[in-house]
Amino acid sequence: GNSVTQMEGPVTLSEEAFLTINCTYTATGYPSLFWYVQYPGEGLQLLLKATKADDKGSNKGFEATYRKETTSFHLEKGSVQVSDSAVYFCALTDTNAGKSTFGDGTTLTVKP
């Protein structure tokens, strides 16, 4: 079956530091890949997505590139802010079945 493995947290960074959260996946076929963010006390929100190999998703300064050869979709941001503190989930969607599989989530804390 499909699976998503993402970097264990928690991750603590200082403001303006560079962020990488690793995500690798196992899937049959050609899934779409997503990063979701869950701010404290809120539901999950779509952060960015990529639907095919070599696509780059970007939003709010975050980026992730769909790497089919390494089955990865690492999340990066050049300069994090305190307001980026949240839990980040990597996910894939099986385009045939329409089901999504989520990673375990990585908690990011950014300190001023």
Add this chain to the structure above:
Amino acid sequence: GAVVSQHPSWVICKSGTSVKIECRSLDFQATTMFWYRQFPKQSLMLMATSNEGSKATYEQGVEKDKFLINHASLTLSTLTVTSAHPEDSSFYICSARWPRSEKLFFGSGTQLSVL
């Protein structure tokens, strides 16, 4: 973005009682909604896929008679935890799929505590 409302946000109930959780898409029609369970510091576990006007599709290991799902309209799906027990205590989350898209919009979740 689109809004999905989930209610209640938390509920405490006695063992043996039933609890209903509602998931509404407020500004779009969702033919497909999903129900998840999330344990502390763990990922979302898909419980079932809710399709408007038809029976829900349950994931392996999820008891369909215990977790009743009804998707009677294009904007509402409900999850009823029947005869709840303490082991059913968890955080339940719903999501709704945007029409003809893979985009999911999530409810804010329901924390269920069974005493």
